[in-house]
Amino acid sequence: MTQILFKDINKEGLHTMKVYEGLGGYQSLKKAFAQKPEEIVEAVKASGLRGRGGAGFPTGLKWSFLAKDVFPRYLCCNADESEPGTCKDRELLLKNPHLLIEGMILCSYACRIETGYIYFRGEFQDLSFIMDKALDEARAKGYLGKNILGSGFDLDIHTHLGAGAYICGEESALLNSLEGGRGEPRMKPPFPAVEGLYSKPTVINNVETLCAVPYIVSEGADKYAALGTEKSKGTKLVSVSGHVKKPGNYEIEMGTPTSELIYNLAGGIQNDNKLKAFIPGGSSVPMLPADKVDTPYDYESLAEAGTMLGSGALIVIDDSINIVEATLRLISFYMHESCGKCTPCREGTRWLHQIVERIMQNKGQLEYITRLEDICDNMAFKTFCPLADACVAPVVSSIKYFRADYEEYFKNVPAGAAS
Amino acid sequence: MQEYKFTEEQEKEISRILAKYPVKTSALLPLLTLVQRADRVVSPEAMVAISKKLDVSPAYVQSVMSFYTMYHTEKVGKYMILFCINISCQLNGCDKLLEHTARKLNIKVGETTSDEKFTLHREECLAACTEAPMMRVNDTYYGNLTEQRIDQILESLD
C-alpha cells in the first residue's frame, strides 16, 4: 500500500535534520518558492486533501478563505490530539517532526503567513521538547527565519502547550487557549480565516493534514489525487485500538475496507472473540455493529453507513463486554471535558451519565431508554459547539444497534423498582 | 499574602516565552506551566505574580488556571501518574490495573502518597490508544501495561 506519511516512519533517527534531509526532506521548499503562493493553494485544492482533524473540510478551500489583504496572518497547527482512540498525530510528532515543519512552511508560504504556532495538548510536553529541537535545527539550516532560502519569505514557528482540556482541540477554543484564555469555543462567525488568533486571519490545520502537504508539492497534486476514492483522496492514518491483536497506526489508501484494517493490519480480534461493534472515527462518531465491517474506510462510505470518518480512530469492541459499559465511559469523558459554557451540554452530559449509571446499577426503568433518546435529541445541534453532539453520538447509536444490551439491566428488575 | 519571587533562571525563561507572542496574555499558560513544574502547585501568590507580569487581574489568572486539569491548587507528588481510563484502555483492562496501582501505592485514586512521592490521577485519553493500557508519569508515556510492568516502573522511580 502506498505510504506517504509513514514511508520512513521507523527509520532510525528520522527526527533529526540529518536523517530527514538524507531522505529527501525539505526538498519541496525550493519547488514551492519557485511558484506563486496562489499556485500552491491551487495545488492543494486540486489534490483533494481534506482536513484530518475531524471535520474533513477541503484544505485548499480553507486556505483560500483567508480575509483578503489583512496582515499579519497566523498558522496554528492543531496538535491537541485528544479524541479518545486517536494517537496518529502523536506518532508523527514523535518520529517525524520535520515533516510537520516542512508542511507548515509550505502552508505559510502559500497563505503569506509569517508566524506559526504548534498547539500541543499539555500532556505532550515530551513531544514539544522534540519539536523545539527540530525547530532549532530548521532555523540553523535557514528553513525558518528571515528570507528563507533567498525567497524573501520570512517565517518563524513556535511551540505552545495546553494544559489538559479536550475542548481546546476545537479550533476556536484552541485560539482562546493560545491567547491565554479559558478554552471555551468562540462564536462563529467570524470564522478564524477572517478573525482568528489575535483577531487576525488564521489557518488552523491538523498535524496530519499539514504533513500531507510536502508530498503534494513535491510529487504533484495529481499523484496525490490518484490515491483513494472519487471524493476521498489520498491516504489516511488510522489508529486501530481496542480489542485487536495488533493495535497500531496504519496508513491506508482511502476506501480500503474497514475489515482489512481490523482483520489484516491489526491482526484480528483479541482472543479470537467475535467482533461486536466498531467506532470508526474516534469516540465522537456513532458506532456501527459488526455487520457493517466491510464498509470502505472513506468519508462518503462511512457517512452512508450512518457514521463518520472523524479523526481516523478505529476502536474495535468484541462481544466480551456490554456496550453500555463502553457508552458510559464515553459519556463520562464528555461530561468531564464539557467546558460548561452552554447549558444543554453542561447539564445534559451529566444527566445522561446519571441515568446510564442508574441503569447499570439495575435500578432503572425501561422508560429510561426513550428518555435517553429524548435528552439526546434536546442536546444535539442545540449547543454552542459540537462537543455535545459528540457525546450524543455513542448514546444514540448504542441504543440503535444494541438496545438488547440496555435491556439486559432491566431483566431482573421488578417493575417500578426505580428509586 | 507573601510576594512570590521567580528565580533568575525562571525570569530568563519568562523573557524567552514572552518573546514568542505579540500579545502578553498568550504567555499565561506557559507561565502557569513553569510554576507548576517547579513548585508542583500553583499558589495564590504565584497567580498574583503572574497577573502582574501579564497585566491581567489575579481573578483572570485563577479563572484560566482552574479551567485546565494540569494545574493544581494542592501540591502534587514528585511523580504525577496520569492513568488513562478511556475507552481503548478500558477495553484492555485498565480499571483493574489502576486499582492495582492504587493498592500498590497505598492511596486512593486522586491522592498523593504521604511521602509526597506519587500522586495518582485517573486521566481521560492521553493519545496513546494503540499502546493501551497506558499511563503517563511526569513527561514519560508507558504503554502496554501489566501489573508486573507497573510494579517495575514504580520501583525504578526514585
Place this chain on the structure above:
Amino acid sequence: MSDVTLTIDGKTVTVPKGTKVVDAAKQVEVDIPVFCYHEKIGPLGCCRMCLVEVEKMPKLMTACTMDVAPDMVVKTVGDKVEKAQKGVLEFTLLNHPLDCPVCDKGGECPLQDNTFKYGPPDTRMEFHRANNVKAAPLSPVITIDRERCIACQRCTAYSERIEQDRGLVMLNRGFHNEVNTFNNEPYDNRFSGNVIDICPVGALTNTDFRFKARTWDLENHDTLCANCGCNCNITLGTRLNEFMRIEARPNDAVDDGWICDKGRWGHHFMESKNKITAARENSVGKTEPTSFPNFPINAPAEQAAEKVIEIFKNIAEEHGPESIGFLGSPYATNEEGYLYQKLFRLLGTNNIDHKSYQDTPGLPIRHFDVEEIENSNIVLLIACDPTEELPILDLRIKKAVSRCGTKLLSLNDQDTALDKYAELKVKYKVGSEASAVDALAEGLARELGESIDFSSDLGPTGISDEDMKSLVEAVRSSMKICVVYNPAALSGDTSLRVKRLLSVIARIPTIECGAIPAAPATNAVGAVDMGLLPDFYPGGVPVSDSEKVKELWGENAPTKPGLSASEMIAKAKSGDLKALWIHRSNPVVDFPGGEQVVEALKNLDLLVVHDMLETETTQLAKIVLPSNGPGFDEGTTTNIGGRVQARRKALEANSIDDWKLIQVMLKKLGDESSYSRVAKVLNEISQKVPGYQEINSRFVGKQGCNREQVAGEEVSPGNVESAASSNGKLQLRVATYLFAHDKILDASSKLAYHFKPSSAFLNESDAGKIGVSNGDRVSISGNGTEMEAEVTIDNRCMEGGVVVPRISDEQGVNGLGNPDGSPAWVDIKKA
C-alpha cells in the same frame, strides 16, 4: 449604516445592519426568551434559551448571536422551536433549587417567567439536585447563592466587558464552574451592584434588601440618583413609606443602564439620625436668643420661614441689599434654585452663588449629551477624574474606548484610573492649569494661522514641548471631539481659559466639537442655568444686560453684579455682609478656608441654614430650617450633559417641601405667582429661562430631554499670574474620592467598608527632600490649619505638588486652602 429587512413570524421588520435577531424581534413585538443575552453586554450564546428556526438553516440558531441578514425568514414558534425551548428550560432547571418561595428574585425572575411561558409542565429529574453554597457574601453588599446560579455568565461578562476590572470570573470547568473572585476575596469595585440587576435568577442579591419585602409588595418610583452630576436613572422601591432598595433604570442618554455602588447603597442618609425635621433657633452668633421676639420655635417651618424672610427684608432695608446674601446649592433641584434666586433678587440683591470656584453659564461650543462620548473619535479630559467624580462617566468612556474606537486624551495634574485607557496623557504641575490650557489653545490657534498670543508659557507646567505638540496634533486632527472638563478642579479663572480653548477648537473647520462641563455636584449645571450666580440671571442673562433683565424680571430687578461665595465670606468677616442664607450647602467643610469660614459665619448678624442634615454649618446658624432632600423631594435637575430630568418623590416627608417653603416666602414678599404643583414652577422656568423654553414636565417624561444651548458670553480671562515662590512648600491638589466618609455616607452606611484613611500622594523627589518614605505619617499645614496623613510615594503628581484625596468631613483638607480660592501652599513634615 445600511438597513436590513427580514421577516420574523410573518412580520416584516427593517433594522440597521449588525442588529441581532433577538433585538430585531423586539421591534415587532415578538418575544424571544433569553437568559444570557443582555443588550449592553453583548452576545454570549451560553444559555441556548433563544433558539429559533431560520429558513435554509439546518440547525436551530441562537437569536442572540445571530446578525440579521437580508430576506432572512425567522420562526420563533412551531413544534421544533417549542420542543427546543422546553428542552433547554429542563436543562436549566435540572439542578436549580426549588426555593422560589424564599427567593428575593421571586416575582421578577426571568427564570420563573420563562418557565411559566415556555417551560415543560413538570420535571423528569429524579436524582438529587447538586448541592452548592447558599447565601455566601460575595462582598459586604452582595450575596451569592451558588445553587441558584444558572451559569449564564452575564455577571462575569459584565465584569470583563463593562466594568473591565475582571474581578468577577468563572472558575473551574464544566458542571463545576462557578462565579467567583480571586481567592474568595470580596468582589469590590465601584460598579459591583449592577450584577444584581442583570442576574436573571436569584443568585446575586442585594444584601441590604434580602428578606425585607416581596418584590410585588414594593411601590416603585422612577427617580434620579442624587449622588453626582450624572443623574443616573433609578427605581426607588418603598414599602409603607419606608425605603427598600434602589435599582438601575436604564436610560441610554444618561447611564447606559448602569449605576455605581454609591448610587445603589449610598442612601442611608435618608434615614439618618442627623436629619433636620423641624425649624429651630440656635443660641449662637452675635445675636441673643431673644433678638427675634416672637420667633416661632417648634412651629411649622413655614411660619418660621415667613418670620425670617421678614427679618432679611428688614436688614436689606436697613443696611442696603448688599448686606444680605444667598448661598444656594448645587445639589438642589432646578425649581428650588430658581425660586430661591427669584426670592433674593426680589430682595434686591445679586449676592447669590452656589460654589467656591469660578464658573459661568453657557459654552462657546455645543453642550454635548453624555451619549456623544461614544460617537466622538476623541475625548479630551481636562482636570477630570471621572472614576471618582462622576463614576458612570467612567463606564461610558471605557465603553467608548474599548468598543466604539474612541481615543482618550487626558490633560491633568494627577494620575487617574482612566489613564490606562488613554492614548495620550499629558501631566502638568499642580496649580499650573491656566498655563497648560492656554498653551493648548495657543498651539491650536497657531495651527489655524491665527496670530493670537495668550502669552502662554510651558515653563511652570512641566510639560515637554513634544508632549504639548502631540496633544495639539491629536486635537487638531480629530474629526469629532468631546472635551470634558471639571470646573471645580480648576483654580482661579482657568474655567474661563477652557472656554477660550473651546472657542479656538470651534474655529477649526474640520472638527465637529462639543464639551461637557463635568463638575461633580448633582445639579451643578442646573445651578448655573438657574442663575445661582452673582453676575448672571437664569439662562445666562448677564446682570449687566439691564434691558433684558428688566424685560424678564421687572423694573426693580437688581442689575449690579453681586458678590461671589468667597467674596460673601470675606464680607461677612469684615462685617459688611450682615445676613446670609444657605440652602443645602456646608461651606465650613466643603469650601476652602476652614476656620476662616467659621469665623466669618460667626460674625454674621443672622445666618439661616436650610438643609436636610445637621452639618458643621447648621451648628453655626441662628435659624435652621428643614429641607427634605433626595428621596423626599421632587423637581428637575440638569445633568452634566445638559439633560433635564425629573427627580420624583418616593417617600413622604414630615416637613414641607423646599419649593413650597420658598413659595411661602415669595408670597410674604408680595410675589403674586402661585404654584399649585412643582410642575408649575417648571412652567415658569420654561418661560423665563433662555434655553429651557422647550422644557416642561410632559416633555421631561421618563427619560428626560436636553435643554437648548444656554447662551454664553465671549470670555476674556486675564494674564496668568506668576506663581508665588514656593519656599519649600508644596502646592495642594485636593482630589475627590467617591466613597468619602461624609454626611451622605456616614458610619452606618453599607459602604463604610470603602472608607479610607487620610493619605498624601507625593512625588519621589519631594518625598526625598522632605525625608519621608511610604507609610510615614506626616502633618500637612497651610492657611493656619493642620491635618495628618499617611504618605504614598507614587508620582501621582509632578514635583512641587501633593495630592490629598478628600476622604472624610473630619479630615479637614479643604481647611488648608485659602477662602478666596487662590492656590494653596502647604508645608509637609514628618509627624
